[in-house]
Amino acid sequence: VRHKNRMSILQGQDDIFLDLKQKFWNTYKSGLMYWPFVQLTNFSLIPVHWRTAYTGLCGFLWATFLCFSQQTGDGTLKSAFILLRTKAAGAVERPPEK
Numbered sequence: 001v002r003h004k005n006r007m008s009i010l011q012g013q014d015d016i017f018l019d020l021k022q023k024f025w026n027t028y029k030s031g032l033m034y035w036p037f038v039q040l041t042n043f044s045l046i047p048v049h050w051r052t053a054y055t056g057l058c059g060f061l062w063a064t065f066l067c068f069s070q071q072t073g074d075g076t077l078k079s080a081f082i083l084l085r086t087k088a089a090g091a092v093e094r095p096p097e098k
């Protein structure tokens with residue numbers, strides 16, 4: 001099965017720059033919103049001893065977001081929030097099993 005969003009080169013996709021063209025600027029803009037926010041909170045809210053751990057956690061979340069963008073998202077933070085919201089709503093609405 002050929003998924004159009006899997007890693008382009010390994011998949012032998014015809015246009016290996018398609019993902020880049022479609023998602024780069026969205027992802028770049030997301031980064032410009034995300035990292036200044038992380039830095040602001042890092043230096044204003046987080047105690048010195050926790051800053052390294054906090055930055056590591058935020059880096060992990062960012063990497064997770066990049067993986068999501070590659071698979072299903074379009075590089076915007078909005079697409080990730082929409083997925084989170086539908087997942088959360090689905091968990092609530094799912095009828096109890098038994």
Ligand SMILES: *[C@@H]1O[C@H](CO)[C@@H](O)[C@H](O)[C@H]1NC(C)=O
Pocket residue numbers: 038039040042043051052055
């Ligand atoms: C958070 O603060 C620590 C120490 O003050 C610094 O080393 C780290 O680079 C900062 N991280 C970010 C993302 O601002």
